[in-house]
Amino acid sequence: MATLEKADLAPIGVLEGIRRRGRPWEDLAAQYGVKNPDPPWKVTLDATCDILAAESCASAEGEAEAAGSVLPVLERRAEEDELSSTLYAGVPFPERQLLALAHSMIRRGLFDEEELARRMKEVQERLTSA
Amino acid sequence: MAKVIDEAKKHGHGHEGEHPPAPMVEEVSDFEVLEMAVRELAIDKGLFTAEDHRRWTEYVHSLGPLPAARLVAKAWLDPEFRKLAVKDGVKASLKVGVDWIKSPPTQFGTPSDYCNLRVLEDTPKLKHVVVCTLCSCYPRPILGQSPEWYRTPAYRRRLVRWPRQVLSEFGLQIPPDVEIRVADSNQKTRYMVLPMRPAGTEGWSEEQLAEIVTRDCMIGVAVPKPGVTSNVKLPVHRAVHPVHHHP
Numbered sequence: 566m567a568t569l570e571k572a573d574l575a576p577i578g579v580l581e582g583i584r585r586r587g588r589p590w591e592d593l594a595a596q597y598g599v600k601n602p603d604p605p606w607k608v609t610l611d612a613t614c615d616i617l618a619a620e621s622c623a624s625a626e627g628e629a630e631a632a633g634s635v636l637p638v639l640e641r642r643a644e645e646d647e648l649s650s651t652l653y654a655g656v657p658f659p660e661r662q663l664l665a666l667a668h669s670m671i672r673r674g675l676f677d678e679e680e681l682a683r684r685m686k687e688v689q690e691r692l693t694s695a
Numbered sequence: 696m697a698k699v700i701d702e703a704k705k706h707g708h709g710h711e712g713e714h715p716p717a718p719m720v721e722e723v724s725d726f727e728v729l730e731m732a733v734r735e736l737a738i739d740k741g742l743f744t745a746e747d748h749r750r751w752t753e754y755v756h757s758l759g760p761l762p763a764a765r766l767v768a769k770a771w772l773d774p775e776f777r778k779l780a781v782k783d784g785v786k787a788s789l790k791v792g793v794d795w796i797k798s799p800p801t802q803f804g805t806p807s808d809y810c811n812l813r814v815l816e817d818t819p820k821l822k823h824v825v826v827c828t829l830c831s832c833y834p835r836p837i838l839g840q841s842p843e844w845y846r847t848p849a850y851r852r853r854l855v856r857w858p859r860q861v862l863s864e865f866g867l868q869i870p871p872d873v874e875i876r877v878a879d880s881n882q883k884t885r886y887m888v889l890p891m892r893p894a895g896t897e898g899w900s901e902e903q904l905a906e907i908v909t910r911d912c913m914i915g916v917a918v919p920k921p922g923v924t925s926n927v928k929l930p931v932h933r934a935v936h937p938v939h940h941h942p
Contacts, residue, residue: 582725583725583726583729586725587724587725587726587729588722588724588725588726589724589726590724590726593720593722593724594720596720597718597719597720597721598718599717599718599719599720604724604726604727605727606726606727606730606731608752608755608756609730609734609748609752610730611755611840612748612751612752612754612755613730613733613734613737613748613751615751615755616742616743616747616748616751617737617742617743619743619801635742638830638882639829639830639882642829642830642831643830646830646848650848658843658846659843660726663726663729663730663733664729666733667729667733670733670737675736675737675740675742676736676737676740680736681732681733681736684732684735684736685725685728685729685732687732688728688731688732688735689723689728692723692727692728692731693723
């Protein structure tokens, strides 16, 4: 099984910032008195993981085309296990699943750290602008 | 926010004495932002389309343990259906509205839930319990998302070595003369447990029976009991002094 090398398990700046300052759902839910055990974004995270593992993706024209998995389940889960017991050991679930997914995607070059930081800033501004 | 409430009152939707609005988290967390950013970047990079993602989200959102609970209840009530469930779990799933092949957006199963379900029937002398030692394979199309503890290395590693002890930690004491059989899920095959129908449920309807067939009963770490309709809440403990294994 192709999993991340030791060097790939090194901290990634933008994710370290989130690990340190991010407020997990269990804290937010307790503070606001929300009973839902899972954050609203868990279902979209699970969908992202599923779709990245799919063996064919729809092309821009909407036709199914043969393609390898972008991120096979076994590789993602093995890396999540490894990262969950090391870098993200102090982070609760499903936040650590999300950090591990982002980590695996950056290390595979699917996007880079700067792109993620930039996009996070855009999303943050959009969500808090109203 | 105050403006919205005022508008609701003006239109007769905010009567005094009605249920207050459900509490909600009123801040944007870094994790929420990260999830969106990862998803949007993946779409920008052409890894999938927004439409693909919407369809998958809808599918994931539709998953839950109810179809599996209904399958068990049906099997308790109908001996012929019970035989079908044990012989061909995928075919029996159709009777509770789960099509392992065509329900997922791919129309040919999902990459992480291969289209082969085995229903493991408990007997007075045999107790089944399910695990995935490799990762967290789980019969999601019929049982929904796996619980956190099911994903942990502690459950996965320990269950195959010390099943009786692990089950007792869930509050399930299995007598010494009952064999425990651990089914290890894999990429090809998913398992669910068909537990024994408990005493005290004579004359119950399928709906009544399904209510006591919890997710944990179908993983095999609990058994159905009249009056018990929720899963055990287990804290997930981290190893304080982890032992490092070397190949």
